[in-house]
Amino acid sequence: MTPAQATPDPHIPVLLQPILERAAPVTGTWLDGTxxxxxxxxxxLAAGASRVIGVDQDPEAFERAAAWAGTCxxxxALVAGNFADLDRLAEQAGALPLDGVVLDIGVSSMQLDQAERGFSFAKDGPLDMRMAQAGPSAADLVNTLPEAQLxxxxxxxGEERASRRIARAIVTDRKSTPFTRTRQLAGLIERIMPRPKPGHPHPATRSFQALRIAVNDELGALARGLMAAExxxxxxGILAVVTFHSLEDRIVKRYLRDASGGAARASRHMPETEELAxxxxxxxxxxxxxxxxxxxxNPxxxxxxxxxxxxxxxxxxxADLKTLGLPSIALRQETRA
Structure with missing residues (x-):
């Protein structure tokens, strides 16, 4: 039995075959950053990698892997951490340089399906959304941030057009009852947003996405992870990145465009530009x-x-963070860091 057949997978890896086909032959040491x-x-491993370093910030990921990881x-090697630091984590595992890096950005199916993790508006649970299960939660942000920042x-x-109306309603409601549950917040959004037409996303979709990204600094981590992979x-070596919405894809597209195009960088000491290979x-x-x-x-x-x-x-x-398409709030945070 190969490692890939060791146990049923509650999360189906997306676009796996295109990755394996373009990376063939798969050899050496790879890092799975998500x-x-x-x-x-x-x-x-089944395709031919001699070793894989599995990185995840969610403690539950390694608990789930306990039933089959030993067969490999x-x-x-399983390493707790954020893929934004993947070069440092790979070095600690004695795995540099890497032959490949694969990143599957965003929330996983398992996290969405667990009501107690607070990622989904479809199931009632604590308003949490923390992938690493540490630090400020979505409830902390919703209950404490100023209206303008929300x-x-x-x-x-979230690219939510009604952002100001939703933020205003949150600040009004939290004065009497703090937000602690996912359905509580989703209910507020349902109350002030028009009912979606059949086949259209739920009105809370964009807001929940936005809060999840903010709680986990997902876009900043993506930018740092791309530079760490480089x-x-x-x-x-091969870099493969799977994204699930336009904000993420735009960052990856611009990063690889700039890194593959020999972009010119101005020099302080010469009037001409210095061409980067x-x-x-x-x-x-x-x-x-x-x-x-x-x-x-897999719909x-x-x-x-x-x-x-x-x-x-x-x-x-x-990379020049200003060219990657990070939203201004993420750019300000990365600049301070």
């Missing part, structure tokens, strides 16, 4: 989307987009 249920890790022996989060992270990959070669000119067969097997894959690139031998360079 381990989750281990679907990508097991598939990489020393070919699989509105900015809903608008910039530092960690050997020449010829491309640090990546694109393996996907356009984002790869799920085909009809994958969508039939949750419908919004997934895959972008891949191969590391060159050019020295790693820090």
């Amino acid at each position: 381990f989750g249920a281990g679907g990508y890790s097991r598939a990489l 022996g020393d070919r699989l 509105a900015d989060i809903l608008h910039q992270y 530092r960690a990959l050997r020449p010829g 491309p640090r990546f070669a694109l393996l996907t000119r356009k984002a790869v989307e799920p085909d009809a067969e994958e969508l039939a097997a 949750r894959a419908r919004s997934a987009r895959l972008r891949m690139a191969r590391r060159t031998d050019a020295p790693a360079a820090a």
Whole structure:
């Protein structure tokens, strides 16, 4: 029995076959920066990787893996942490340089399906949303942030057009009753938003997405993770990133565009610009989307987009965060950091 067949997977790895096809032959040491249920890790081991470093900030990910991870022996190493620090984590695991990095950005199916984690408006649970189960929760943000900052989060992270109206209602309601439950917040949004037409998203979808991104600093972590992968990959190493909404995909697209295009960087000491050698070669000119067969097997894959690139031998360079498409609130946070 191969590692990929060791146990039923509650989370189906999205766009797995396109990743394996473009990365073939899969060899050496890979890092799965969003381990989750281990679907990508097991598939990489089955495809030929000699070792996989599985990284996740959610303690429950490794609890779920306990039933099968031992069958992989020393070919699989599980490391607690955020993929934003993947180069440091790989170094601590004695795995540098890496032959490949795969990232599946966003919330997992398991997290959405667990009401007690507070990610979903469809099930009542604590208003939490913390992937690492530490730090300020969604309830903390909703109950303490000023109205303007709440509105900015809903608008910039959720692209919610009614952000100011929703933020105003939250601030009004929390004066008498603090928000502690997911259905409590979803009910407020349902109350002030028009009922969705059949086939349209629930009115709370964008707000919950925005709060989740803010709680977990997901866009900042993505930008840092891309730069960490660039530092960690050997020449010829593969970077594969799966995203699920336009904010994430835009950051990955712009990062790889700039890193693969020999973008010019101005020098303080010379009137001309200094040409940077491309640090990546694109393996996907356009984002790869799920085909009809994958969508039939896994409807949750419908919004997934895959972008891949191969590391060159050019020295790693820090990305210009202003060109990546980070919302201004995320950009301010990364600049302070």
